[in-house]
Structures are given as C-alpha cells and as structure tokens.
Amino acid sequence: MDFAALLFYAFGALALGSAIVVISQRNPIYSAFALIVTLCSLSAIYGLLGSPFIAVLQIVVYAGAIMVLFLFVLMLLNVKREGRDPGDGRTLKGVALALAVLLALQIGTVLMRARLGPARPLDASTEKMARDLFSLPYLYVFEATSVLILAALVGAVALARKDS
Amino acid sequence: MNAEPTVQHALLLSVGLFALGALGVFLRRNIITILMCIELMLNAANLAFVAFSNHLGTREGQILVFFVMTVAAAEAAVGLAIVIALHRGKDTLDVDAFSVLKW
Numbered sequence: 001m002d003f004a005a006l007l008f009y010a011f012g013a014l015a016l017g018s019a020i021v022v023i024s025q026r027n028p029i030y031s032a033f034a035l036i037v038t039l040c041s042l043s044a045i046y047g048l049l050g051s052p053f054i055a056v057l058q059i060v061v062y063a064g065a066i067m068v069l070f071l072f073v074l075m076l077l078n079v080k081r082e083g084r085d086p087g088d089g090r091t092l093k094g095v096a097l098a099l100a101v102l103l104a105l106q107i108g109t110v111l112m113r114a115r116l117g118p119a120r121p122l123d124a125s126t127e128k129m130a131r132d133l134f135s136l137p138y139l140y141v142f143e144a145t146s147v148l149i150l151a152a153l154v155g156a157v158a159l160a161r162k163d164s
Numbered sequence: 165m166n167a168e169p170t171v172q173h174a175l176l177l178s179v180g181l182f183a184l185g186a187l188g189v190f191l192r193r194n195i196i197t198i199l200m201c202i203e204l205m206l207n208a209a210n211l212a213f214v215a216f217s218n219h220l221g222t223r224e225g226q227i228l229v230f231f232v233m234t235v236a237a238a239e240a241a242v243g244l245a246i247v248i249a250l251h252r253g254k255d256t257l258d259v260d261a262f263s264v265l266k267w
Binding site for chain 2: 070108
C-alpha cells in the first residue's frame with residue numbers, strides 16, 4: 001500500500017468518525033466543529049482523487065464561509081444543549097437507525113452494482129476547469145448561479161429583518 | 165486483497181456519510197444541527213460526483229460539484245435567516261416547537 005492510499009483511508013476514517021461526532025453531540029457548537037473536521041478531510045480526499053480546484057473550493061466555501069455562518073448564528077442565538085427526549089426516545093432512535101441502515105444498503109447496492117469499466121485518466125487542473133466553466137454549455141448556468149446568490153442575499157436580509 | 169483505493173471505496177465512504185447525515189436529521193431536534201446534517205448529505209453527494217469524475221476521466225462531475233456548492237451556500241444563508249426569524253418568534257430552536265403548519 002503506498003502513501004497516497006494510506007492517506008485516502010486515513011482521511012476517509014477521519015471523515016466518518018467526525019460525522020458520527022456531528023450527529024451524536026447534543027451541544028450544536030461541538031457538532032459544528034466536528035463538521036469542520038469532516039469537511040477538511042473531504043477536501044483532502046478530493047485532492048487525492050485528482051481534483052485540486054474542488055479541494056480548495058471545499059476549504060474556502062464550506063469551512064471558510066458556510067461553517068463560519070453556522071458558528072456565527074449559533075453564538076448569536078446563544079444555543080443551549082438539546083434536552084432529553086420527552087417520551088419514548090429509545091424506540092424512535094431504533095427506528096431512525098434501522099431506516100438509515102436500510103438507506104445505506106439501498107444506495108450501496110445500487111452503486112456497487114454499477115458497471116463502470118476501466119478507469120480513464122483525468123485532467124482537472126484549475127485552468128481546464130476555468131475554461132469549462134466560462135465556455136458555452138456552462139456559461140449560462142454560471143450566470144444563473146450569480147442571480148441565485150443575489151436572490152439568496154436579498155431573501156436572507158428580508159427574512160432576518162426585525163420589522164417584517 | 166487489493167488495498168488500493170478504487171472508485172468503489174470512495175463511493176462506500178459517500179454512502180456512509182449520506183446515511184449518517186440522514187440519521188442525524190432523524191435523531192437531532194435542534195434545527196441548526198439538522199441544517200448541518202443536510203450539509204453533510206450534500207457533501208456525500210459531492211464526494212460521489214468527484215469519485216465518478218475521477219474514474220470516468222471527465223470534468224462534468226466536478227463542474228456539478230461547483231454548482232452544488234453555490235446552491236449549498238445559498239441554502240445555508242436562507243436557512244439560517246429563517247432560523248433567526250423563528251427564534252425571534254418562539255425563543256427556542258427545538259423543531260417540535262414549530263408546529264404552526266401542522267394540521
């Protein structure tokens with residue numbers, strides 16, 4: 001096993017472990033920090049899968065922008081720990097776990113049965129990605145995305161205003 | 165046993181992360197944690213896109229990941245604005261408290 005494979009499995013295990021921490025914590029601040037670890041491990045995996053542009057974007061957009069927004073709102077609202085389940089929590093947790101395992105089995109079966117053929121070489125350098133994004137089939141989508149971001153900006157300000 | 169990481173291993177990781185995100189949406193009752201679990205599921209989908217893109221040698225999957233990320237950013241901004249508006253009305257973040265739409 002070479003070094004890159006070792007890194008892949010190490011970061012994969014780290015991503016899964018911190019994802020378990022995200023969903024098992026009652027304090028949302030701890031969940032947010034564990035989610036940052038998951039996102040950074042995924043960024044390393046993207047890098048190992050030959051996508052440097054997406055790896056950097058993952059750090060900048062997710063860990064840098066979205067998670068800061070989450071932490072900001074968590075600290076703004078002064079969130080307390082989640083209380084205990086009032087009723088029969090154990091049955092509900094069992095059902096939720098069974099549903100999640102069923103979901104994983106279903107998606108896993110479909111994905112594992114896909115006949116993919118041999119691997120082909122990939123050139124996903126930032127230059128190639130930029131040429132793809134700013135050339136015709138994706139240029140319209142790119143411009144539409146900027147309108148979406150503007151709409152989200154205006155919507156967020158309108159929703160969070162005090163006198164609405 | 166072949167120890168090299170293949171596309172199947174990355175896809176298995178993606179399935180695991182997606183199931184954990186779905187489990188978190190079922191288990192947690194804090195609305196912000198539920199939003200974080202949705203981000204986790206979006207990331208699992210992104211990982212599947214990158215794995216397929218790496219295996220098939222095409223860049224379309226990565227371009228799709230780019231757009232999923234912008235949509236995730238917009239979703240987080242609007243979702244957290246809704247959370248702030250809800251918190252102002254009810255002074256709690258427990259999803260069980262927000263039942264005005266329940267018939």
